[in-house]
Each structure stands twice: as C-alpha cells, then as structure tokens.
Amino acid sequence: MKFVCGPAGFQVQAADPAMPVVIYGQAEKGQVSVGGYTRHLIKKTHLEISPQAWDFLSIALSIVAADFSDLRAKSADGWTRTLELHIAVQDPVFWNAQARALEAALRFLTTDIWTFVFHSGGYGPPAQLQAFHPREDSVALLSGGMDSLIGTIDLVSQGRNPYAVSQIVRGDGQKQDDFAQSLELSRIGLNHVARSPGLQEPSQRARSIVFLAFGLAVATSLDRYHQGDRVPLYICENGFIAINPPLTVTRLGSLSTRTAHPEYLGRLQQIFDAAGINVQIQNPYALKTKGEMMAGCLNQHLLKQHAVTSTSCGRFQRFGYKHCGRCVPCQVRRASFMRWGEVRDSTPYVYDNLSIDTPQYGRFEDVRSVGMAVASAAQDGFDQWLGHSLFSPFIIDKNGYRRMLIQGLDELATLHSFYGLNE
Incomplete structure (x- = not known):
C-alpha cells in the first residue's frame, strides 16, 4: 500500500x-x-x-x-x-x-x-520566540509500565535528573502523572492521535517508534544538548522482553514485539549519529529480568507504593483497562512479583487462576506457549530452545544475555509450577 x-x-x-x-x-x-x-x-x-x-x-x-x-x-x-x-x-x-x-x-x-x-515541503519545528531549554540532564521514557517506573526511580536514586516523556495512552495518563510527581520530575505527555477512515490494524507493531521520536525531540531541547553535550535517552525495558525470544516455532518474528531489541535500537542509533543528533539511546536493564529489576530497585518504598498500579498487559485496553493475566507480558509480570517477594501481587487479573483447565485460562495460547518453552528448554537444553535469538551484530555480550534469558525462563517456570501447569 x-x-x-x-x-x-x-x-x-x-x-x-x-x-x-x-x-x-x-x-x-x-x-x-x-x-x-x-x-x-x-x-x-x-x-x-x-x-x-x-x-x-x-x-x-x-x-x-x-x-x-x-x-x-x-x-x-x-x-x-x-x-x-x-x-x-x-x-x-x-x-x-x-x-x-x-x-x-x-x-x-x-x-x-x-x-x-x-x-521537500515538510514542516520544521515550531518557531519559539522565547525558547525554553530545560536543565534536566537526560530524558526518560515514562510509559506507566513497571519497567519505566523502576528505571526512573533508579535514575533519581542515582542522582540523575531526567525529563520524563510520556506517550499518552487512555488508561495510563493518570498513573504516568502520579509516577512523575512522586519522583518530582518534569513531564510532558504527547500522543500521535492517528485517525483512519477505514478499519484499524490491531497489531500496530511500529507504534513504539513515535514514543522514541517524542523522547528524541525533547532530548534535543535540553540545555545540555544546546551546550554541545551528548544527552542520554533512557528506554528502560527488562532484557527478557527486549529480546523476546520466540517461545515456540509458531511465535517467530514480529509476532513477538521488538520495541527495545538491541538490534532495532542499534540501527536507529546509527541513523541518529549520521544525522548529527547528539543523543544516545540507553537501556540500563538489557541484561536483567523484570524480577531482577524489581528486586534491585534502589527505592523499594516507592516501588511498593506504585508497583501494583503499573501497567504490563499487552491487551490492557481490550479488557477495559484491566490486566488480562494470561498474555506473555502479564505472565512475566506475575513471575516477577514472585521473584521479588516484597509485596503480594494484588493486581486484579481478568484471568487470575491459570490452573483452571480451560481455553480461557491454563490452555490459553500464550500460557501454553510459555509452558512449551519451559518444557523444551528442560528436555532439549536451553541453547537448543534459544536457537538464533542472540545472532545479531548488535548483541555484544552474548553470555550476559544468555544468563539473563535463563533466569527469565526460570522465573516463568516458577509461575507455572505455582499453578501446576508444568506437571
């Protein structure tokens, strides 16, 4: 088209x-x-x-x-x-x-x-008669999800002062504001607001690029950027979801999201560098699981305050702004709460008890895919299950990624064991 x-x-x-x-x-x-x-x-x-x-x-x-x-x-x-x-x-x-x-x-x-x-013929940036150059030292994408929450908590705890950039999504706007306020961060919320006269494609695998573009734009407005310094743009995502290894042979390619995959981000960084845009994309959690992020968060009090209200579900809007409890991101979230162990996961999941043996619960496709991945790694060996997932020139520390993926799959295995799904 x-x-x-x-x-x-x-x-x-x-x-x-x-x-x-x-x-x-x-x-x-x-x-x-x-x-x-x-x-x-x-x-x-x-x-x-x-x-x-x-x-x-x-x-x-x-x-x-x-x-x-x-x-x-x-x-x-x-x-x-x-x-x-x-x-x-x-x-x-x-x-x-x-x-x-x-x-x-x-x-x-x-x-x-x-x-x-x-x-030629495109709009330039809005002319500013009184240009404002924020004094923050970096930009952090703040989505309302748990990973970006932990990322901004850790940045502030380390003495950084990021400018929070959010892509406004219905159901997440208030929590984005709450997270930023609790950390005393400046925040801007933007939205692409795409409208089409026909039916809308539900997968929308490319939508994350505009969130990154919002962050990039704001990063170039900072005083630090205008002084000639390189500005970090933080995209905080746990490594397991960033790599998103195909759980089974039927979940190849873009059936699993690649929003924070090091190859995708690395290719974009090369384009930014060629453009002379002095901004560096960074994911500090590329080698950590979500459970390790929660356990290692530098302000446990704030995490306990906000963890349950954060969003992880891949079908959040579809279920009336509730976590479905059974998609892969929800399973990773639930496994991470178990790994953390500091607070009971009181998230109101639509499909809570995965031990129920029906197509809506324990036999749902994503639940079965995780179970098959755990069983395949146990039976055939982790590397056989992993396949070519780490074959990328943008993945340098393959041993570090391998360790993280083993831990991530182990966290999911613990979740399934709790519900008797791997018996």
Missing part, C-alpha cells in the same frame, strides 16, 4: 493510487491524519527542537499512520505487508541517503517490507 505523508495539500506524482496522510493537521474525508495536536503541545511548552529530530518525528508519525491503516489480513500471507511511504521533510537529501537503513530497522521491527522516499 502506498502513502503520501505531509502537510495538508502535500502531493507527489505517483503512478499508483496513494492514501493521503496529513501530518500535524486535520484530514479531509477519506484521508488519514496523525500528530494533529503534537505540534501545538510542543509549541506551547516553548521547547526548541533540532530540525533533524523534528524530521525524524515527522517520519515516525508517518510510519505509525501507515501501520495503523494497512490491514495485515489483506496481505498475501495474512501478515507481511508491503508499504511505500512518500514523506515530506526539511532535509530530503539526507533522509533519502538513510532510507535503506531506516527500511532495515523497520523491517526488523515489524517484518513488513518498507520503502521510503523523501521529498
């Missing part, structure tokens, strides 16, 4: 029909819109964003709009799509030189086939 993405009225000559995507504006009937309120919010805060970071934000918004609008069910294999995006930016020469690198990063993230063509 082809998309033409830019300000209202932006057009390119194309032989095939294309879906218009209006960035930072209101779409007409039959068009897609994205980021309509983002530009206004950033202008309102007086943050001075670098032009290249703003171009990346425009690109990320276009990617999310395309991912949102192109249904996987209509593809030849029911999953892999072919997407061609023509995007208006300020510096088309640079971005066309980076198109192949960006396509590779997105293909790794979503397993779709992406093509990018960049054109």
